Amino acid sequence: MDHLKYPIGKYSPPENISKSDLDGWISTIENFPGEVKRKTENLAEADLQKTYRPGGWTLRQLVHHCADSHMNAFIRFKLALTEDCPTIKPYEEALWAELPDTVEMPINASLQILEGLHVRWAFLLENLTESQLQRQYTHPEHGKNFTLAFTAGMYSWHCNHHLAHMGLAIEN
Numbered sequence: 166m167d168h169l170k171y172p173i174g175k176y177s178p179p180e181n182i183s184k185s186d187l188d189g190w191i192s193t194i195e196n197f198p199g200e201v202k203r204k205t206e207n208l209a210e211a212d213l214q215k216t217y218r219p220g221g222w223t224l225r226q227l228v229h230h231c232a233d234s235h236m237n238a239f240i241r242f243k244l245a246l247t248e249d250c251p252t253i254k255p256y257e258e259a260l261w262a263e264l265p266d267t268v269e270m271p272i273n274a275s276l277q278i279l280e281g282l283h284v285r286w287a288f289l290l291e292n293l294t295e296s297q298l299q300r301q302y303t304h305p306e307h308g309k310n311f312t313l314a315f316t317a318g319m320y321s322w323h324c325n326h327h328l329a330h331m332g333l334a335i336e337n
């Protein structure tokens with residue numbers, strides 16, 4: 166079950182984040198909407214109801230979740246860049262995934278969100294200075310601070326994590 170939940174393992178950032186780590190992460194973020202589109206473009210509506218594991222989200226929920234999660238992430242980056250170590254607002258991702266726009270809607274709207282959002286997100290990341298990448302935010306549930314460099318890696322992982330889930334769901 167853990168393999169299905171975490172098909173690429175959990176996020177384990179390098180001890181020291183290099184320029185090439187960051188470049189790789191940014192390109193993953195940049196390419197993600199295209200990857201999701203490629204994976205889903207030839208699927209029938211019924212395929213979107215497939216889950217990647219028993220009790221897991223459907224393919225449809227996975228795509229909408231990525232839009233929800235990455236909209237929140239983009240806002241966190243902007244807050245951290247413009248405020249002094251802001252406390253970000255967590256959200257109940259499991260409950261968001263049960264709302265009508267996530268359970269019932271075609272995925273096209275979220276593909277469009279991801280497309281525009283990731284162009285801006287990758288552009289922003291590519292143009293941050295070293296000191297901007299070291300800016301931090303506080304996550305109240307984890308009770309500690311995270312740098313934007315660490316967080317870029319986390320969301321690159323998040324992209325690949327859910328792409329792997331989508332692959333599993335399609336094969337099911």
Ligand code: NI
Nearest residue numbers: 230234323327
């Ligand atoms: Ni997620």
